[in-house]
Amino acid sequence: MSIMESDKEDLSRAEVLNVNNNAWESVINIEEEVSNKKSPKEVVEFSRKAFTAGKTKSLKFRKAQLKGLLKFLEECKGDIEKALYKDLRKHKQECHMCETEVVANDLRHTIMEVAKWANPQKPQKRLVNLLDGVYRYNDPYGVVLIIGAWNYPILLTLGPLVGALAAGNSIILKPSELAPATANLLAKALTKYLDKDCFQVFLGGVEETSELLKEKFDYIFFTGSTTVGRIIYQAAAKHLTPTTLELGGKSPAYIDESVDMKKAAKRILWGKLINSGQTCVAPDYVLCNKEVQDKFLQHAQKIITEFYGRDPMESPHLGKIITERHFKRLVEFINPENVAIGGKYNSSARIISPTILINVSPDDPVMTEEIFGPILPIIIIKNAEEAIHFINAREKPLALYIFAKDKSIQNLFLNNTSSGGVAINDTVTHLITENLPFGGVGESGMGSYHGKEGFETFSHQKSVLVKDLTDLTEMTLSVRYPPYSDIKISVLNFLLKKRGGVSFGFLKNCLIFSAGIACAYSLQYIVKKMESSN
Ligand code: NAD
Numbered sequence: 119m120s121i122m123e124s125d126k127e128d129l130s131r132a133e134v135l136n137v138n139n140n141a142w143e144s145v146i147n148i149e150e151e152v153s154n155k156k157s158p159k160e161v162v163e164f165s166r167k168a169f170t171a172g173k174t175k176s177l178k179f180r181k182a183q184l185k186g187l188l189k190f191l192e193e194c195k196g197d198i199e200k201a202l203y204k205d206l207r208k209h210k211q212e213c214h215m216c217e218t219e220v221v222a223n224d225l226r227h228t229i230m231e232v233a234k235w236a237n238p239q240k241p242q243k244r245l246v247n248l249l250d251g252v253y254r255y256n257d258p259y260g261v262v263l264i265i266g267a268w269n270y271p272i273l274l275t276l277g278p279l280v281g282a283l284a285a286g287n288s289i290i291l292k293p294s295e296l297a298p299a300t301a302n303l304l305a306k307a308l309t310k311y312l313d314k315d316c317f318q319v320f321l322g323g324v325e326e327t328s329e330l331l332k333e334k335f336d337y338i339f340f341t342g343s344t345t346v347g348r349i350i351y352q353a354a355a356k357h358l359t360p361t362t363l364e365l366g367g368k369s370p371a372y373i374d375e376s377v378d379m380k381k382a383a384k385r386i387l388w389g390k391l392i393n394s395g396q397t398c399v400a401p402d403y404v405l406c407n408k409e410v411q412d413k414f415l416q417h418a419q420k421i422i423t424e425f426y427g428r429d430p431m432e433s434p435h436l437g438k439i440i441t442e443r444h445f446k447r448l449v450e451f452i453n454p455e456n457v458a459i460g461g462k463y464n465s466s467a468r469i470i471s472p473t474i475l476i477n478v479s480p481d482d483p484v485m486t487e488e489i490f491g492p493i494l495p496i497i498i499i500k501n502a503e504e505a506i507h508f509i510n511a512r513e514k515p516l517a518l519y520i521f522a523k524d525k526s527i528q529n530l531f532l533n534n535t536s537s538g539g540v541a542i543n544d545t546v547t548h549l550i551t552e553n554l555p556f557g558g559v560g561e562s563g564m565g566s567y568h569g570k571e572g573f574e575t576f577s578h579q580k581s582v583l584v585k586d587l588t589d590l591t592e593m594t595l596s597v598r599y600p601p602y603s604d605i606k607i608s609v610l611n612f613l614l615k616k617r618g619g620v621s622f623g624f625l626k627n628c629l630i631f632s633a634g635i636a637c638a639y640s641l642q643y644i645v646k647k648m649e650s651s652n
Contacts, residue, residue: 152302154321161290161320162333165261168315169288174258176286177233179313183283184232186311187276188225191218194307198272201299205271207438207469212392217272220550224280227552227569232284235573238582246613249591251584256577258286259360260336265327265350267341267364268294268440269396269490274341274364275304281572287337288316292330294342295323296440335359337576341398342366343488344561362565362575364398365558366488369515371401371545372505372531373410374522382521382543383417387494389519389545391425391472394437395492396444399517399539399546402489403478404496405505411476411496419459422472430471431464439468439491448491451475451484456495480508502527506534514538514560519545538562 156164173179191198198218202208208217238253262282266275275293282289291308293301305319320330331338331353340350341364354361371386373379390400406414426433439445445468452461452473460473470492478485478495485495499505502522509518518537522528528542538558541548549556549568557566567575585591597606597613 152305152321154326156318158320158326158330158333161318161330162261162335165288165290165316165318168313169258169260171315173313174286174288174316177236180232180236180284180286181229183312183317184225184229184280186313187279187283187308188222188229190308190311191222191225191276194303197303197307198300201297201303202272204299205268205297206393206396206440207436208393209435209437212437213272216392217270220273221276221280223550223552224277224568224572228280228284228573231570232573235284235570236286244614244616247583249586249594251582253582253584255580255582256285256573257580259576259578260287262287262289262337262339262576263292263330263335264289265292265338265340265342266294267398268296269393269398271297271300275300278339278341278362278567278572278575281567281574282337282339282576283312283317284573285576287576289318290330290335291317291319292327293319293321295321295326337361339565339567339575340364347563362557362567363563364556364565364567365516365561365563366398366490367513367515367558367562368402368485368488369399369517369519369537370505370509371404371519372502372521373404373406373414374502374520374524374527375407375410376523376527377521377543378523379410379413380417380421383414384421385544386519386521387418387421387425387472390494391422391436391492392546394439394470396437396440396490397546399549400490401494401517401519401545402515403485404494405499405508406496407500408498411498414496415458415474415476418474422459426472430460431462431467431469436469436472436492439470442468444490445470448489448493451489451491451493453482453484456482458496460492502530506531509535514558514562516558516562517541517545517548536560 168174195218199210199213202213202217236256238255241252241254243250243252264275264278264282271294275291279289279291291304293304295301301321305321309317309319320326331350334357336359338350338354338359338361340347340361344365344367347363347365351361351363373382373386386401386404389397404414422430426436430436439448445465448470449463452463453475454461456475456477458474458476460471462471463469473493475484475493475495478497480497482495484493485497497508499508509515514536516538518531518535518540520528520531520540520542522542532540536559539548539554539556548554553569555566555571556568557563565575597609
């Protein structure tokens with residue numbers, strides 16, 4: 119199919135989805151024209167110069183950048199929808215619900231809170247520091263590299279950007295080359311809304327990213343596969359650059375006998391099928407017993423028809439698979455002998471119908487790598503204990519889903535498994551719940567972000583202790599100087615001892631200690647006065 123024909127086809131699909139056609143033309147142009155104007159070395163040097171000049175540090179500047187990003191999301195909504203449609207055949211509702219609005223809400227929250235977060239924090243003080251200033255300063259790291267992923271190319275590229283801007287860094291954004299329309303839109307349009315010295319977009323794939331990674335950054339934030347995560351971590355280690363890795367893996371969904379199956383099946387299938395299964399926290403596979411599987415299948419067919427009509431391949435609500443390579447990889451997972459529902463696909467459109475596989479062995483390819491597509495295998499286990507054993511025998515997942523009415527079953531999983539996050543009786547939405555950090559553990563990643571965690575991720579917490587130079591302070595310090603003695607050891611122990619809550623006895627000791635210091639200080643003062651008058 120020629121470029122013109124495929125554009126026409128996309129345009130007619132866009133009309134079906136009722137996206138804003140006025141902006142369509144600009145997406146096509148952006149895709150054809152944008153290229154990097156600077157080498158990796160120049161990009162990093164430019165960014166460092168801007169950071170060193172101190173421009174990013176003021177609260178006013180940070181807020182202006184955050185507001186600029188919000189304005190981009192609002193004013194370029196039509197362009198964004200079209201770019202996401204072009205890259206992933208993403209429906210307008212999914213663009214809104216899973217990409218732009220999530221970032222916009224994080225931005226609104228951050229704009230409201232950033233002044234509070236950026237203020238130096240005053241932690242609780244111990245007796246030894248009663249006369250001192252004790253602070254935690256939040257320093258921006260400096261030059262930050264954010265490498266985004268293609269599956270949610272707005273959410274996973276601009277989401278980390280919120281925290282990085284709020285923390286006052288100078289930023290280089292590398293969107294995924296596999297979502298080129300969105301990457302080009304960001305390069306062309308977003309740069310108009312943010313400060314050009316302190317924010318740059320660098321485009322490219324493996325080769326360009328590898329070159330970029332040779333440079334020294336002050337922080338690297340990567341979203342992508344565990345395999346590439348290892349490469350990023352090694353490159354970062356050369357410069358001892360702190361790194362957040364948001365990776366993938368196989369996220370299980372356990373279904374207990376106690377659930378309302380209609381609701382459970384709907385919530386699992388929604389989480390599995392949004393973005394055609396190309397979601398890092400999609401339930402990768404189901405664990406349940408044979409009776410539960412039978413009930414699940416009875417409901418699943420009806421739900422899939424309700425979601426996508428009789429022929430999901432014709433539905434404008436089902437996205438496409440990002441590349442031919444990923445499409446082929448997914449199709450190979452579909453062993454016709456295991457298909458309980460679906461199993462159809464269209465190679466030219468790269469669409470796969472929602473597919474459920476049964477009688478799957480843990481050693482089958484579909485169970486040995488992350489699926490990342492609309493295919494859901496079911497693994498039969500006897501009970502919750504066996505499900506926990508199955509989960510713990512594998513790498514720690516990014517998400518764990520527990521569908522159970524029974525609280526003791528919920529707690530059994532919570533207390534005996536480790537995962538990046540957990541949702542009970544739902545899928546995916548823990549990721550967009552305000553005030554919950556998002557991130558993996560073990561092979562599913564390290565570090566987290568969203569809201570305050572995003573700000574903290576991109577800030578170095580600098581410990582600051584302020585002492586004055588008065589005689590009183592100097593006197594309290596005298597116990598640490600040589601010559602050492604047993605009395606000094608006792609006083610130091612008293613001052614340094616970690617205490618729980620402030621008890622009456624402790625307050626009494628404090629008063630006696632303060633009175634002692636005051637007496638000693640007055641005595642010293644009187645002695646000096648008398649000496650000078652003689
Ligand atoms: P990927 O790791 O293949 O690629 C990510 C980016 O890294 C690419 O765009 C490319 O620019 C760069 N890259 C690839 N190979 C490289 C190399 N050898 N050297 C240097 N740079 C290289 O990931 P992907 O295919 O874009 O995304 C899918 C994976 O990401 C899945 O495993 C998914 O679970 C995971 N993911 C995780 C999250 C999360 O938030 N935890 C979100 C989305 C996706």
